[in-house]
Amino acid sequence: MSSAAFDFQVTHREGLARRGELRTPHGVIQTPVFMPVGTRGAVKAVTHRQLAELGAEIILGNTYHLFLRPGADLIARAGGLHRFIGWDRPILTDSGGYQVFSLATMRRIREEGAEFRSHLDGSLHVLTPELATDVQAQLGSDIAMVLDECIATPATREAARESMERSIRWAERARARFRRLAADPSLVPVTNPGQAQFGIVQGATFPDLRAESVAATTAIGFEAYAIGGLSVGEPPEVMYEVVAHTAPLLPDDRPRYLMGTGMPDDLFECVARGIDMFDCVLPTRNARNGQFLTSQGPLSIKNARFAEDLAPPDPGCGCYTCRTFSRAYLRHLYMSGEMTAATLNSLHNLHFYLDTMRRIREALVFGTFEKLRLEFHQTFSRRPRI
Amino acid sequence: MSSAAFDFQVTHREGLARRGELRTPHGVIQTPVFMPVGTRGAVKAVTHRQLAELGAEIILGNTYHLFLRPGADLIARAGGLHRFIGWDRPILTDSGGYQVFSLATMRRIREEGAEFRSHLDGSLHVLTPELATDVQAQLGSDIAMVLDECIATPATREAARESMERSIRWAERARARFRRLAADPSLVPVTNPGQAQFGIVQGATFPDLRAESVAATTAIGFEAYAIGGLSVGEPPEVMYEVVAHTAPLLPDDRPRYLMGTGMPDDLFECVARGIDMFDCVLPTRNARNGQFLTSQGPLSIKNARFAEDLAPPDPGCGCYTCRTFSRAYLRHLYMSGEMTAATLNSLHNLHFYLDTMRRIREALVFGTFEKLRLEFHQTFSRRPRI
Numbered sequence: 102m103s104s105a106a107f108d109f110q111v112t113h114r115e116g117l118a119r120r121g122e123l124r125t126p127h128g129v130i131q132t133p134v135f136m137p138v139g140t141r142g143a144v145k146a147v148t149h150r151q152l153a154e155l156g157a158e159i160i161l162g163n164t165y166h167l168f169l170r171p172g173a174d175l176i177a178r179a180g181g182l183h184r185f186i187g188w189d190r191p192i193l194t195d196s197g198g199y200q201v202f203s204l205a206t207m208r209r210i211r212e213e214g215a216e217f218r219s220h221l222d223g224s225l226h227v228l229t230p231e232l233a234t235d236v237q238a239q240l241g242s243d244i245a246m247v248l249d250e251c252i253a254t255p256a257t258r259e260a261a262r263e264s265m266e267r268s269i270r271w272a273e274r275a276r277a278r279f280r281r282l283a284a285d286p287s288l289v290p291v292t293n294p295g296q297a298q299f300g301i302v303q304g305a306t307f308p309d310l311r312a313e314s315v316a317a318t319t320a321i322g323f324e325a326y327a328i329g330g331l332s333v334g335e336p337p338e339v340m341y342e343v344v345a346h347t348a349p350l351l352p353d354d355r356p357r358y359l360m361g362t363g364m365p366d367d368l369f370e371c372v373a374r375g376i377d378m379f380d381c382v383l384p385t386r387n388a389r390n391g392q393f394l395t396s397q398g399p400l401s402i403k404n405a406r407f408a409e410d411l412a413p414p415d416p417g418c419g420c421y422t423c424r425t426f427s428r429a430y431l432r433h434l435y436m437s438g439e440m441t442a443a444t445l446n447s448l449h450n451l452h453f454y455l456d457t458m459r460r461i462r463e464a465l466v467f468g469t470f471e472k473l474r475l476e477f478h479q480t481f482s483r484r485p486r487i
Numbered sequence: 488m489s490s491a492a493f494d495f496q497v498t499h500r501e502g503l504a505r506r507g508e509l510r511t512p513h514g515v516i517q518t519p520v521f522m523p524v525g526t527r528g529a530v531k532a533v534t535h536r537q538l539a540e541l542g543a544e545i546i547l548g549n550t551y552h553l554f555l556r557p558g559a560d561l562i563a564r565a566g567g568l569h570r571f572i573g574w575d576r577p578i579l580t581d582s583g584g585y586q587v588f589s590l591a592t593m594r595r596i597r598e599e600g601a602e603f604r605s606h607l608d609g610s611l612h613v614l615t616p617e618l619a620t621d622v623q624a625q626l627g628s629d630i631a632m633v634l635d636e637c638i639a640t641p642a643t644r645e646a647a648r649e650s651m652e653r654s655i656r657w658a659e660r661a662r663a664r665f666r667r668l669a670a671d672p673s674l675v676p677v678t679n680p681g682q683a684q685f686g687i688v689q690g691a692t693f694p695d696l697r698a699e700s701v702a703a704t705t706a707i708g709f710e711a712y713a714i715g716g717l718s719v720g721e722p723p724e725v726m727y728e729v730v731a732h733t734a735p736l737l738p739d740d741r742p743r744y745l746m747g748t749g750m751p752d753d754l755f756e757c758v759a760r761g762i763d764m765f766d767c768v769l770p771t772r773n774a775r776n777g778q779f780l781t782s783q784g785p786l787s788i789k790n791a792r793f794a795e796d797l798a799p800p801d802p803g804c805g806c807y808t809c810r811t812f813s814r815a816y817l818r819h820l821y822m823s824g825e826m827t828a829a830t831l832n833s834l835h836n837l838h839f840y841l842d843t844m845r846r847i848r849e850a851l852v853f854g855t856f857e858k859l860r861l862e863f864h865q866t867f868s869r870r871p872r873i
Contacts, residue, residue, distance in 0.1 A: 143820055143827045148834075150807060171819045175795060179815060187811045409561060421536060425573045429565060433557045434529055440826055441529045448534075 106295025107243075107324050109356045113465050117349065117375040120465035123356050125191040125243035126295035127183060130158045132356060133372045133465075135458045136193060136380040137451055141166045142186040145385050146443035147451065149188050155420075155448070156455050159191040159243075161380045164236055165200030165228075169219050173239040181241030181292030193380070194242035196233040196275075199361075202251040210250060212267070230275040234298070238282050241292030246327065247275035249301040254333045261305035268303045268329075269317045276300075276321050297324035299358060305330055306339055308346050315350040326351045327358035332381070337363075341370050348375035365394055365457055366481055369474045372461055384454045388446035391435045394453050398482040400428075402446070407432045420452035421445075492681025493629075493710050495742050499851045503735065503761040506851035509742050511577040511629035512681035513569060516544045518742060519758045519851075521844045522579060522766040523837055527552045528572040531771050532829035533837065535574050541806075541834070542841050545577040545629075547766045550622055551586030551614075555605050559625040567627030567678030579766070580628035582619040582661075585747075588637040596636060598653070616661040620684070624668050627678030632713065633661035635687040640719045647691035654689045654715075655703045662686075662707050683710035685744060691716055692725055694732050701736040712737045713744035718767070723749075727756050734761035751780055751843055752867055755860045758847055770840045774832035777821045780839050784868040786814075788832070793818045806838035807831075 106126040113120035123130040137144045137152060139160040144152055152160065162182055167173065179185040182192055198215065201208055205217035214229030230248045237245035249268040252260055279298045282291055300323035304310030318326060328347050331340045344359060348371075351357050358378035359371050368379060384394060393400040395415035402414065413423035414431060422431070422445045434442035457477075464473040492512040499506035507518040523530045523538060525546040530538055538546065548568055553559065565571040568578055584601065587594055591603035600615030616634045623631035635654040638646055665684045668674055686709035690696030704712060714733055717726045730745060734757075737743050744764035745757050754765060770780060779786040781801035788800065799809035800817060808817070808831045820828035843863075850859040 141819070141823045141825060142816070143825050146826045146830075148807070148827060148830060149811065166823075170823060171794065171815070175815070178795060179797060179813070185813070185816055185819075187813070187816060408557065409564060411565060421534070425535065427565070427571070427573070429557070429561070430528070430571055430573060433527070433571075437527045437552075437556060439527060439529045440532045440829055441534060443826055444532075444534060444830065 107297040109325065109354065111354070113468075115465055115468055115470045116373065118372050118465055118470050119375065119377060120462055121356065121377060123377075125159075125297070126293055127189060127191045127243050128158070130191055131462055132377040133368075133458055133461055134158060134378050135368065135454045136161045136378065137454075138163070138380055138382045138385065139186075139188075140382075141170070142182065144447075144451075146389065146440070146447045147385075149186075151448060152451070153190070155451050156459065157190070157451070159193060160188065162192055162194045162240065162242060163200055164194050164197035164233065164240065165204065167194075167240060168197060168236050169221055173236040177239035177241075177290040177292055181239070183241065183293075191243040193244040194237050194240055194246065195360075196246045196248040197228055197236070198233070198248045199251050201228055210267075212270075214248070214271075215250075230271040231278040234275045234278040234282065235289045238279075238289055238291045238296065241296065243293065243296060244324075245279070245296055245298045247272045247298065247300055247323070249303055249329055251330065251333075252305070254305065254330075254335060256305045258307055258310075261303075261307055261310055265303040265305075265310050265314050268301065269314065269321075272300050272318055273321055276323065299323055299325045299327050301327045301329040301360070302347060302351070303330045306335065306343055308343075311343060311347045312350060315347060319352060325355040325358065327360050327378075328376075329360050331359065332361040332363050332367075337367060337370070340367070341374065344371050344376060345374045364483060365454065366478065366483065368454070368457060369461065369477055372470070373474060384450035385447045388450045389443045391442070391446065393446060394450050396453075396480050399485050401485060402428060402432045402435050404432075414449055415453070418449065418453065420449050420456075422449040422452075493683040495711065495740065497740070499854075501851055501854055501856045502759065504758050504851055504856050505761065505763060506848055507742065507763060509763075511545075511683070512679055513575060513577045513629050514544070516577055517848055518763040519754075519844055519847055520544060520764050521754065521840045522547045522764065523840075524549075524766055524768045524771065525572075525574075526768075527556070528568065530833075530837075532775065532826070532833045533771075535572075537834060538837070539576070541837050542845065543576070543837070545579060546574065548578055548580045548626065548628060549586055550580050550583035550619065550626065551590065553580075553626060554583055554622050555607055559622040563625035563627075563676040563678055567625070569627065569679075577629040579630040580623050580626055580632065581746075582632045582634040583614055583622070584619070584634045585637050587614055596653075598656075600634070600657075601636075616657040617664040620661050620664040620668065621675045624665075624675055624677045624682065627682065629679065629682060630710075631665070631682055631684045633658045633684065633686055633709070635689055635715055637716065637719075638691070640691065640716075640721060642691045644693055644696075647689075647693055647696055651689040651691075651696050651700050654687065655700065655707075658686050658704055658707055662709065685709050685711045685713050687713045687715040687746070688733060688737070689716045692721065692729055694729075697729060697733045698736060701733060705738060711741040711744065713746050713764075714762075715746050717745065718747040718749050718753075723753060723756070726753070727760065730757050730760045730762060750869060751840065752864065752869065754840070754843060755847065755863055758856070759860060770836035771833045774836045775829045777828070777832065779832060780836050782839075782866050785871045787871060788814060788818050788821050790818075800835055801839070804835065804839065806835050806842075808835040808838075
């Protein structure tokens with residue numbers, strides 16, 4: 102696939118894993134890629150400069166949050182999200198759907214869209230596929246997502262089918278609106294004419310529903326496709342199975358984005374199953390809760406046994422935090438409630454994620470990804486070892 | 488004055504203002520200097536690396552906080568405060584007295600020392616001149632302060648005299664202890680043998696008490712001297728008068744440290760009256776409260792009229808925040824409660840303070856300090872103009 106602003110080329114393969122380059126209006130992204138989450142136009146506790154130093158090539162913005170505050174009109178008047186937040190690299194925005202389901206104080210799903218009350222002030226809104234498209238056109242992200250329905254899990258087959266089918270009807274409307282905005286930019290201020298729109302595959306854990314969703318979503322035709330409805334509490338093995346089943350059904354020449362995943366070992370397992378793009382709040386959220394994600398596994402800095410431990414959080418790590426500070430000091434900062442704890446912990450966790458992706462990309466170039474994947478599992482454990 | 492590790496040389500003068508170099512065991516400080524406050528071993532919301540990039544040459548640590556958590560013994564076992572916090576430039580520690588008076592849930596002043604209950608857990612402690620000296624020896628700061636009594640203001644002449652005289656008796660005991668530790672390092676773990684100890688002049692706003700305090704404190708003999716008991720709520724003019732009266736009484740060959748000051752214009756006025764060293768929480772605390780200190784004066788980013796203002800906080804400023812972000816975005820971050828707001832605002836305010844001191848030092852070299860002082864007052868106002 103190829104267009105002026107948006108282009109994806111797979112440069113290397115190993116099994117189902119792919120090494121590629123994704124071109125966007127704000128620059129080229131090396132895939133597989135991890136996207137730090139910048140919920141309200143900022144990745145929590147780190148500055149844009151720190152993100153750039155960490156090697157972040159793209160960040161994610163949450164449409165729900167930005168729509169409610171400061172508002173899409175204001176951001177459009179400022180020239181779009183890139184200019185408003187002072188970040189000139191690529192940005193992906195979600196549709197707002199996930200936060201409507203997880204944050205809004207009230208929500209009601211109708212065929213028209215998702216009615217909800219703001220968690221900030223209780224104001225009533227209806228997020229339709231068209232509005233989610235318009236808002237993202239105003240934000241001017243490089244990659245916009247269609248509005249989809251996120252259902253509670255585990256879902257019955259009946260509920261999963263109904264929701265998946267509604268998501269497809271919504272995707273059709275979102276794509277129609279996206280095309281209309283391209284043809285008539287006077288409808289809303291389109292701040293990034295090169296924006297791409299990704300469809301989202303749903304279908305919970307039912308292989309046939311996933312296959313149906315892939316067929317219908319690719320039939321509509323988007324610049325690329327995401328797998329939604331995973332990392333919502335199911336065991337990792339179930340997620341891996343759904344990804345293994347779904348990813349190969351998606352067009353080989355388009356990037357594949359697994360939404361909201363995950364733990365560091367998930368990155369390896371899903372790259373191995375053909376995923377190119379990831380996002381997750383886990384590295385930054387866990388950092389704020391005092392958890393370091395290390396090459397050995399999670400480390401909770403709150404633990405009293407670190408009170409006098411002068412080793413760095415992850416002895417093998419080359420990040421600023423690990424090169425400079427001890428567990429004892431970082432525990433002191435955390436226990437004292439110093440904001441710097443959130444910053445230093447986030448810098449490490451983001452470095453760990455971004456560096457892991459760098460190593461995955463390098464291994465894919467040299468054909469050593471499978472070896473790296475096995476090595477990673479030999480030291481990394483989801484249960485704290487240290 | 489001169490010793491192996493601690494040395495002060497005045498290199499330029501303009502009126503009473505001095506440009507100098509202060510040598511400490513952890514490096515040379517260019518004076519006049521502003522010292523960011525790193526209360527609990529961290530300057531709030533900024534990393535050490537950001538501080539170094541801002542040009543901070545020395546930071547301050549609060550003995551009260553570090554004594555209570557994580558404890559001086561633990562820090563000494565880690566090799567001292569520099570090693571514990573990963574900051575290899577100079578550090579000044581206060582005596583803990585000020586926080587006993589401002590933070591402790593109970594305090595009782597006896598001749599022996601200040602009895603207080605920890606604001607953290609209510610535990611009972613007695614901070615004596617000897618203990619404050621011992622704790623700072625364990626911390627291993629480059630400059631330690633004697634324990635002095637901080638009285639409520641405005642104070643009667645009677646109370647001011649009594650307190651000033653007690654501070655002198657405490658200073659004698661602190662100096663005796665300091666000398667004893669130097670002679671017998673087995674008493675407590677001394678982590679920085681090159682540590683200097685500063686005496687503190689008290690006497691509230693009474694010129695004769697200030698003069699008496701100077702005479703008695705210099706008679707004891709310290710590496711250098713601070714002026715305490717100011718910036719505690721008195722009008723700026725009163726502070727300037729006390730400084731103008733007191734600073735010239737202090738030895739000309741020693742650095743003079745004005746504790747806890749102040750607003751940006753205070754820096755100019757007190758340099759003009761012979762002060763060499765400053766510390767204040769104002770740039771970082773006000774930053775966390777949404778106030779930018781700019782060349783024009785304070786700017787409260789909360790103000791609704793900044794909601795769509797795409798100008799930087801201080802158009803003339805070259806800091807990272809002003810070069811990268813708009814008032815509109817910074818307001819959005821602040822109103823959203825993003826931690827990054829505290830960081831970006833603190834980076835600006837610290838840059839403004841440190842850059843102002845750089846300009847003062849440069850002007851002193853070229854003999855243009857008086858001109859710079861008048862220019863500064865022409866644009867800077869304590870009342871918000873923008």
